[in-house]
Amino acid sequence: MDIDFDLIIELQRLDTEIHDSALVLEGIPRLVQDIDKKIQAGSKHLADTKEKMSQNQKKRRELETEVKDIKVQIGKYRRQLNEVKTNKEYTALLKEIEESQHKVDTLEESIIAEMLAADDVEEEIKAALHRQGLDEENLKKEKTVLDEKMKETEAKFAALNKEREALLPRIPREQMMLYEAIYQKKGGNALSPVTGDFCAMCHMRVRPQMLNEIRDKLAVILCENCGRILYCTTKPEPVKPGPPAAE
Numbered sequence: 001m002d003i004d005f006d007l008i009i010e011l012q013r014l015d016t017e018i019h020d021s022a023l024v025l026e027g028i029p030r031l032v033q034d035i036d037k038k039i040q041a042g043s044k045h046l047a048d049t050k051e052k053m054s055q056n057q058k059k060r061r062e063l064e065t066e067v068k069d070i071k072v073q074i075g076k077y078r079r080q081l082n083e084v085k086t087n088k089e090y091t092a093l094l095k096e097i098e099e100s101q102h103k104v105d106t107l108e109e110s111i112i113a114e115m116l117a118a119d120d121v122e123e124e125i126k127a128a129l130h131r132q133g134l135d136e137e138n139l140k141k142e143k144t145v146l147d148e149k150m151k152e153t154e155a156k157f158a159a160l161n162k163e164r165e166a167l168l169p170r171i172p173r174e175q176m177m178l179y180e181a182i183y184q185k186k187g188g189n190a191l192s193p194v195t196g197d198f199c200a201m202c203h204m205r206v207r208p209q210m211l212n213e214i215r216d217k218l219a220v221i222l223c224e225n226c227g228r229i230l231y232c233t234t235k236p237e238p239v240k241p242g243p244p245a246a247e
């Protein structure tokens, strides 16, 4: 079987590139997903921090309402002081006022604590906003790069497949079938160049008789060790222009 190695080598090149492009196309959606997750995580962190602030404000409003109510009550007690008839009632009212005032003091301390906490949360929000802004900008850039890579690779993939389709009819059927079978079995590399007198893929020495057959392209020779189709890359040395022949 006379074999045109150039065609099969070209087929192997196309198949390798098609395989690599397919891997890239397969991987990109997941990378985009990961970026989206990061963007979402940034938004969630910001939302959580804002929620912390609204909880703080709610708590402060509740405390302030409580203080207001107690102060109204204290006012009532004070007015009652003028109306009581006995010392005992008077003392009891004073005690109520004192206890209420104590509650107000405690609540006001809590309000101050909440206000201080709010300052910290305010800083957290600022930091989260800043970080989210930077992250989102970078992440969106990464997405744009991936989008472009996806489009490029899709175009490349289509072009490679077109080339492959055009190449197939030029390769004899039995060579094609052999190539396909080895390609499947080896998971990608059906060919191996002979370097020196070794199979480049598995480093097994090729017997001299086989080497000659490979060089003469008279037969398809498979490596005795790894089973790949062997081919020679060594081309005849170009004739160097020598010194002018003496006449």
Ligand SMILES: [Zn+2]
Pocket: 192, 199, 200, 201, 202, 203, 204, 223, 224, 225, 226, 227, 228
């Ligand atoms: Zn081999």
